[in-house]
Amino acid sequence: MANIIEVENIQKEFNRKPILKDVSFSIKEGSINGLLGPNGAGKTTIIRLLNGVINATDGDMKVMGLDPRKDGDEIRKRAGIVTESASLYHDMSAWDNLVFYSKIYNAYDPKRITQLLEQFEMLPFKDQLVGLFSTGMKKRISLAKALLHKPKILFLDEPTNGLDPEGISSVIHYLHKVNEEEKVTILICSHVLHQLEDLCDSYLFLKEGRIIEKGILRELEDKYLTDVRLLVETGLRPQEGSHYNGFAYEVKGTNKLEFLLDSKDEIAPLLRQILNDSWVHSSVIINRSLESIYFKIGGIDHE
Numbered sequence: 447m448a449n450i451i452e453v454e455n456i457q458k459e460f461n462r463k464p465i466l467k468d469v470s471f472s473i474k475e476g477s478i479n480g481l482l483g484p485n486g487a488g489k490t491t492i493i494r495l496l497n498g499v500i501n502a503t504d505g506d507m508k509v510m511g512l513d514p515r516k517d518g519d520e521i522r523k524r525a526g527i528v529t530e531s532a533s534l535y536h537d538m539s540a541w542d543n544l545v546f547y548s549k550i551y552n553a554y555d556p557k558r559i560t561q562l563l564e565q566f567e568m569l570p571f572k573d574q575l576v577g578l579f580s581t582g583m584k585k586r587i588s589l590a591k592a593l594l595h596k597p598k599i600l601f602l603d604e605p606t607n608g609l610d611p612e613g614i615s616s617v618i619h620y621l622h623k624v625n626e627e628e629k630v631t632i633l634i635c636s637h638v639l640h641q642l643e644d645l646c647d648s649y650l651f652l653k654e655g656r657i658i659e660k661g662i663l664r665e666l667e668d669k670y671l672t673d674v675r676l677l678v679e680t681g682l683r684p685q686e687g688s689h690y691n692g693f694a695y696e697v698k699g700t701n702k703l704e705f706l707l708d709s710k711d712e713i714a715p716l717l718r719q720i721l722n723d724s725w726v727h728s729s730v731i732i733n734r735s736l737e738s739i740y741f742k743i744g745g746i747d748h749e
C-alpha cells in the first residue's frame with residue numbers, strides 16, 4: 447500500500463511558542479489511523495496543517511501527493527473533515543442540509559445523498575429537522591456530509607465526543623463500513639483511547655507536540671506489555687498464600703482470581719492446571735488495552 451500522507455520533521459510555532467516539535471509520520475492509503483494524545487497535545491493543529499488551513503514553521507508534508515502549503519484548496523476538495531462542531535443547520539431537514547452542502551462542494555447528486563443516507567441508516571429520517579435529532583444521529587449526518595464529494599481521506603476530530611456508549615459503537619460501526627465501502631483513508635484524533643481499540647489499523651501517540659510512539663496495536667503490545675494480568679473466573683480456592691503452583695495471584699471477588707504472568711506463553715499451562723483442580727468459566731487479559739499501552743509509553747502507571 448502506498449503512503450497517502452507523508453509528514454517529515456514538522457515544526458509549528460504559535461507566537462514563537464513551539465507547539466509541534468519534529469513531527470514525522472506516514473499513513474497508508476486505505477488504512478484507519480488513530481492520532482492519540484491528551485488535550486493540547488497538538489492533534490487538531492496537525493489536521494489543520496495537513497489541510498493547508500495553517501502553515502508549518504518548518505518541515506515537509508505531502509497529502510495525496512500535494513503540498514498543503516501551496517495546494518490547500520485542492521486538498522480540501524479531495525478530503526472530508528468532521529470536527530466537533532457539527533455545523534449542520536438545525537432548522538433544515540437532513541436532506542436539505544446535504545443538498546445545501548453538496549452544492550457548496552460543487553458535488554450535487556441526489557443519488558449520492560440517498561446512498562449516504564442509506565449507508566448511515568438515516569433515510570427514514572431524511573425529512574426531519576436536524577435540530578430534533580439525537581447527538582448520534584447528528585454525527586451520522588455530519589459523516590454523510592463529509593463524504594458527499596467522495597473524498598479520498600476523512601479527517602475526524604474527536605468523532606465520539608458527547609455520545610453515549612451506544613452512540614459510540616454505532617459511529618465506530620459506520621466508520622468501519624465507510625472505510626470498507628468507500629475505500630477512504632481515515633485519520634481520527636481522540637483522547638478517549640478505549641473507543642478506538644477495535645477500529646484503527648495503526649496508532650500515533652502525541653504528547654506535548656511530539657510523536658512519542660507509533661505502530662500497530664500488536665507491535666505496541668509486544669513492546670510495552672511484558673507482563674500479563676489474567677482474570678480467571680473459577681471455582682479454584684488456592685490454599686497457599688499468594689501463589690498457585692508458582693503463579694502469583696490475587697483474589698478479586700467471589701470466584702475471581704487475577705494472575706500475574708510473565709508472558710502469554712504461561713496462560714495455557716496455568717489454565718490446564720486450574721482445569722485439573724476446578725472449573726473455569728472465563729479468562730480475560732485485562733492489561734492488554736490501548737489505554738495500558740498509552741500509559742506505559744507516557745511513562746505513567748495508572749494501575
Ligand SMILES: Nc1ncnc2c1ncn2[C@@H]1O[C@H](COP(=O)(O)OP(=O)(O)OP(=O)(O)O)[C@@H](O)[C@H]1O
Nearest residue numbers: 460461465483484485486487488489490491492637
Ligand atoms: N491559533 C492558535 N494560536 C495560538 N495557540 C494555538 C493556536 N491553535 C492551537 N494553539 C495551541 O496549540 C496547542 C495544541 O492545540 P491543539 O488544539 O492542536 O491540541 P489538541 O491535541 O487538538 O487538543 P484537544 O484535545 O484539546 O482538542 C494548545 O496549547 C493550543 O492552545
